[in-house]
Amino acid sequence: MKSISFKLAGAFFIFTLIIESVLFVTLYSSIVDTRINEEVQALQKRGNSHRDVLEKHFDQRTIEHVALMETEAETNVIITDKNRRVLAQSVPGDIKEHLHVEQKNIPRAGIALSNHLNTSKYICTISPIMKGEKTSGYVFMFLETSSIQALVQSITERFIISFGLTGIFTLIAIFLFSRFLTKPIIKLKKTTENIINGRNDISLDMKRTDELGELAASIENLSSGLNRLQKERNDFLSGVAHELRTPITYIKGYADISMRNGLDEKSRNKYLSIIKEETDNLARLVDDVFLLTKMKQPSFTIRKEPVHLHTFIAKEVQKSQIAYSEKRISLSFYAPKDLYASLDEKRFSQVITNLLNNARHYAEPDTKVAVTALKSKGNIIITVADEGCGIPEEERGLIFERFYRIDKSRSRQTGGTGMGLAIVKEIVEHHGGTITVKGRYPKGSEFVITLPAKDK
Ligand SMILES: Nc1ncnc2c1ncn2[C@@H]1O[C@H](COP(=O)(O)OP(=O)(O)OP(=O)(O)O)[C@@H](O)[C@H]1O
Ligand SMILES: [Mg+2]
Known part of the structure; x- marks a missing residue:
């Protein structure tokens, strides 16, 4: 299966299974080791306490008494002299073969031979019986490994059951968790497929904040x-x-x-x-x-450079002068001599030309058109004001759209297609500026361009 929830659940499960296995094995071996050590230490302690008694009374009666005590217990004892000849033992049988111990100098605290757990029938501890500096005999204690193995077996069984149950619960939890995680992803995938297939009415309705x-x-x-x-x-x-x-x-x-x-x-x-x-x-x-x-296009760029506004506007006004004179409209301009703006001169010339053409087209003869440039609140403001027919307030936002004309038939006479202001707006915005239009009293329109004085 290729589904993301399956892959996610599988990966999570393998990962947690590995971690769980490592933890279980570590815990299991440490519990088993501790339990075996406890058994061995108890055996050693018992041997040492017999030894303590025998050190005080190393006679036949006491030796037999100790051996007799062990016949009733789970553990067994063999008491030997210093040459490891058996003096008494709690059970008869082959137990003696364990008396062969390589180590010569056995410390008083005794030694444990618990490493035979899997190979031998018994684990064994040795406690030396000392008389002054000399060893006069040994107490060998035995515990059958079968009893320890039974203990280990019961721990193992419990671990296997716990491991199995944990594995099942983990699997269920991971499956539910991955479903919870991947359900919205699958929904998003289906939605994008719908978009690709041309469906527009998509609504994901996901109230998540993640x-x-x-x-x-x-x-x-x-x-x-x-x-x-x-x-x-x-x-x-x-x-x-x-x-x-x-x-x-x-x-x-x-x-x-x-x-x-x-x-x-x-x-x-x-x-x-x-x-x-x-x-x-x-x-x-x-x-x-x-x-x-x-x-x-995103790749379109303009090349801005510092432009002396007075010279620039004078040139634009000059270009339109003849057409204005023909319609008997006076064209004036004002710009401070020290004002510069960062412009793409060729493109921006198109902005002023379009605005001046509009002002001339939509104004009556014997009226005035004025172009001004000034600096205000860190911005450069360029205005083109006319005394023409004006633009109804509700249409002031629309005239910057492509092909938008207020009076289709009148614009037609002037050859207008409604593209002029759309181009103007685009160029101004490429300069990081804005353009708006407002009405004038008693009539006319004023186009206001706001440009940042400094390049960002
Ligand atoms: N100064 C103005 N006075 C009154 N109306 C204007 C003025 N400038 C623009 N308009 C109105 O806004 C509309 C859009 O202007 P725009 O310059 O985009 O198009 P156009 O002049 O009709 O055609 P084009 O500029 O493409 O030749 C115009 O059709 C006109 O109705
Ligand atoms: Mg125009």
Whole structure:
């Protein structure tokens, strides 16, 4: 199975199983060692206490008495002289073979021979019976290893049961935990698949505040961003198609008329000049669309450099002067001589040209248009104010959108496609600035560009 919950549970289980095994084995061996040591020490203690009695009375009566005492106990004793000849023993039998001990000098505290646990029938301790500095005999104590093995066996059985139960509980816990963890991931995966398949109405409805909740919120944002983009693209395409339709209809219509027989030279020229004008409009529209699309690309950059605003605005005003004079609109400007702004001059020239063209188009003859630049609160403010028809308040936010025109028919006469302010806004924003428009009293509009005085 390839599912993430299975992989996660499997990995967790193997990991915990290894840790549990190490812990169980360590605990098991330390418990078993402790229990065996306890048994051996008890045996040694018992041997030593017999030895203590025998040191005081090393006579036949006491020796036999000690041996007799052990016949009733689980343990056995053999008492020997210093040459390991048996003086008394609690059970008859082959137990004597254990009397052979390599070690010569046995300390008074005695020694334990517990390492025979698996190979021999008994574990054994030796306690020397001392008389002054000399050894006069030995007390050998024996405990059958079968009793210790039974003890070890019962500990082992308990450990195996506990280990099995822990393993089962761990497996269940890990499975439930991994399901809990992976369920939202699977939901997110399904949702992204839906987005890929073009479904827009996604709602994850995850009320989590952790990373998965954040991921869900990001996916929802991504989806709504995609929707917006899709809508923008559709609007843009239908806008372009709509703007193309009118000039193409004009061009086709006037081309048909121009081709009619018997048309006089004057009329033909008039129709051809309309075709030329519409073709120019088309070319301008295509240029604008191309420029705007280019500016929307993340790779688009502008090259800013310090620009002396007085010189820059004077030049822009100069360029528009003739067209303004033709419409008898006065064009003035003001900018302090020491004011600089960081601009891409070529692009920003397009901003001022578009605003001046609009002011001229939408203003009546014998009115005034003024361009000003000044510094205020750390920003550079450039304004273009006219005494034209003005823009209704509710449409002031909309005119910066592509293809948006207030009066479609009137704009048509001027050849406007509604792209000018969209391009202006894009360029200003690429400079880190903003553009707004406000009304003027008694009539007219004022476009206000705010640019940061210093580059960030
Ligand atoms: N100074 C102004 N006074 C009144 N209305 C304006 C002014 N400037 C712009 N507008 C309105 O805003 C609309 C959008 O302007 P924009 O410059 O984007 O498009 P356009 O001038 O119609 O066409 P284009 O600039 O692409 O040739 C215009 O159609 C016009 O209705
Ligand atoms: Mg315009």
